[in-house]
Amino acid sequence: MSSSQAGSRPGGRSARVQAAVHAAVKSLQAEAGRGELTVPAVAERAKVTPSTIYRRWGDLASLLADVAVERIRPDGPPAETGSAKGDLSAWAEQYAEEMSSSVGQELMRDILAARSQADNPARCCNLVRAQIDIIGERAKACNEVFPDTETVLDVVVAPIVYRSLFVDPPSAEHVQALVERLWAER
Amino acid sequence: MSSSQAGSRPGGRSARVQAAVHAAVKSLQAEAGRGELTVPAVAERAKVTPSTIYRRWGDLASLLADVAVERIRPDGPPAETGSAKGDLSAWAEQYAEEMSSSVGQELMRDILAARSQADNPARCCNLVRAQIDIIGERAKACNEVFPDTETVLDVVVAPIVYRSLFVDPPSAEHVQALVERLWAER
DNA sequence: TGCGCTAATGCAAATATTTTGCGTTAAGGC
DNA sequence: GCCTTAACGCAAAATATTTGCATTAGCGCA
Incomplete structure (x- = not known):
C-alpha cells in the first residue's frame, strides 16, 4: 500500500x-x-x-497470518553475552523456546496456512536472518569468526523449526548441540 | 478405529x-x-x-491432511547405489525435489494446517525416519559407518523442509552440501 | 478553516457453507 | 437368513461468506 x-x-x-x-x-x-x-x-x-x-x-486464514507475522517479530536485537557464540547460543535457545511453545507453533502454522500472502513465510525467515546478521556484524566488529548466515539457518534454525513443527520440540541441550555443531565445522 | x-x-x-x-x-x-x-x-x-x-x-482441512499423508508416503525403499552415502545422497535429492515442488509444499502445509489430527506431522516425520533407517540398516549390514537417524534429520532433512516451506527451495547442489556436512562431522 | 475527492466502512440482502435430526441402507456377526 | 450397528442420504436449520449500495471518515487543496 x-x-x-x-x-x-x-x-x-x-x-x-x-x-x-x-x-x-x-x-x-x-x-x-x-x-x-x-x-x-x-x-x-x-x-x-x-x-x-x-x-x-479475504478470509480468516489471511487475517491470522497477518496477526502471526506481527506477533512473531522479535522485540529487539539479540542479547549480548560477550562472544558471538554466546550470543547465538542464547538467541537460539530463546528462539527454540518460543517456537516450541504451543503459541509459537500456532503462529508458524498460521503463517504457512495462508494460501494468499504467499510471501509471509519468507518475511518470517527474513526476520530470523536479520537477527543472525546482527550477531554476525557484532562478531565481525570484534574480529571474531562467525559462520555464514545461510549456514546458521541450515544448522541451527532449520532443525529447531522442523522439530517444533513435525516432531517433538527440541530440548535446550539439543539446541546447544546444534550450536556446537556449527562451531565444530571445518 | x-x-x-x-x-x-x-x-x-x-x-x-x-x-x-x-x-x-x-x-x-x-x-x-x-x-x-x-x-x-x-x-x-x-x-x-x-x-x-x-x-x-470434520472439516476440509482434516480431509486435505488425510489425503496429504497418503500422498506423501514413499513409493518404496530408497534406491541402492552401492554405498550408504550414495544412498542418502540420492534419497535426499529426490526428497528435496518432491518437497520443493508446489505439490509437495501444499502437502506439507495441508498436514500442518489441520488443527485436529495433531499427530499427522509426526507420522509424516516417521515416514522419513523409516526411509533413513533403511539406509542405516544397509550400512550396518556392510559395516559402513552411518550417522544417527536423528542427526540425519537435523543436518539434512530439516534444512530441506525448512527452506522449502519458508525460503527458497534448496538447489541440488545445496542438498549435496548438506550430505557432505554430515560426513564431514567428526 | 472549509470543500471536494477517494477509499474504507456499515448495512442488509443474497448466496454458500456447515451443522443436525431422522429415516434408511449396507455390511458383518451369529 | 436374521439381527445389530455404524455409516449414509436427505432436508431443514444455523452459520458463515459474498456483494451491491449508501454513508462516512480522512486527506489534499485552496
Missing part, C-alpha cells in the same frame, strides 16, 4: 480498524479454544462488521 | 466412500486453482453427500 492511500497512515480510520481487529484476534486466541475463533466473532469483538474483515483480509 | 467396526474393512462401504472422496480431492487439486476446492465440490465429484464428509472428517 502506498502512503498516498487514505487509510494507511497511523491514526487513520483504516489503521484503527486494523488495530482493533488484530487485538480482537489476539484476545480470542488467548481465551477460548480455537473453535470460537471465527470471522464473525472477531468482528463482533472488534466492533466491526464482518464484511469489513472479509474485504480487507 | 478397532477392526470390529463395520466399515473399516477393505471393500466395505466405508472404504469405498473414503476412496471416492480421496480420489475426488486429488482430481480437484490436479485441475483447478485451490479456489474450487470446497467440501460441496468434493462431495459432488465423489457422488457423496456433503454431510458424509463433514461427519467423517
Whole structure:
C-alpha cells in the first residue's frame, strides 16, 4: 500500500480498524479454544462488521497470518553475552523456546496456512536472518569468526523449526548441540 | 478405529466412500486453482453427500491432511547405489525435489494446517525416519559407518523442509552440501 | 478553516457453507 | 437368513461468506 492511500497512515480510520481487529484476534486466541475463533466473532469483538474483515483480509486464514507475522517479530536485537557464540547460543535457545511453545507453533502454522500472502513465510525467515546478521556484524566488529548466515539457518534454525513443527520440540541441550555443531565445522 | 467396526474393512462401504472422496480431492487439486476446492465440490465429484464428509472428517482441512499423508508416503525403499552415502545422497535429492515442488509444499502445509489430527506431522516425520533407517540398516549390514537417524534429520532433512516451506527451495547442489556436512562431522 | 475527492466502512440482502435430526441402507456377526 | 450397528442420504436449520449500495471518515487543496 502506498502512503498516498487514505487509510494507511497511523491514526487513520483504516489503521484503527486494523488495530482493533488484530487485538480482537489476539484476545480470542488467548481465551477460548480455537473453535470460537471465527470471522464473525472477531468482528463482533472488534466492533466491526464482518464484511469489513472479509474485504480487507479475504478470509480468516489471511487475517491470522497477518496477526502471526506481527506477533512473531522479535522485540529487539539479540542479547549480548560477550562472544558471538554466546550470543547465538542464547538467541537460539530463546528462539527454540518460543517456537516450541504451543503459541509459537500456532503462529508458524498460521503463517504457512495462508494460501494468499504467499510471501509471509519468507518475511518470517527474513526476520530470523536479520537477527543472525546482527550477531554476525557484532562478531565481525570484534574480529571474531562467525559462520555464514545461510549456514546458521541450515544448522541451527532449520532443525529447531522442523522439530517444533513435525516432531517433538527440541530440548535446550539439543539446541546447544546444534550450536556446537556449527562451531565444530571445518 | 478397532477392526470390529463395520466399515473399516477393505471393500466395505466405508472404504469405498473414503476412496471416492480421496480420489475426488486429488482430481480437484490436479485441475483447478485451490479456489474450487470446497467440501460441496468434493462431495459432488465423489457422488457423496456433503454431510458424509463433514461427519467423517470434520472439516476440509482434516480431509486435505488425510489425503496429504497418503500422498506423501514413499513409493518404496530408497534406491541402492552401492554405498550408504550414495544412498542418502540420492534419497535426499529426490526428497528435496518432491518437497520443493508446489505439490509437495501444499502437502506439507495441508498436514500442518489441520488443527485436529495433531499427530499427522509426526507420522509424516516417521515416514522419513523409516526411509533413513533403511539406509542405516544397509550400512550396518556392510559395516559402513552411518550417522544417527536423528542427526540425519537435523543436518539434512530439516534444512530441506525448512527452506522449502519458508525460503527458497534448496538447489541440488545445496542438498549435496548438506550430505557432505554430515560426513564431514567428526 | 472549509470543500471536494477517494477509499474504507456499515448495512442488509443474497448466496454458500456447515451443522443436525431422522429415516434408511449396507455390511458383518451369529 | 436374521439381527445389530455404524455409516449414509436427505432436508431443514444455523452459520458463515459474498456483494451491491449508501454513508462516512480522512486527506489534499485552496
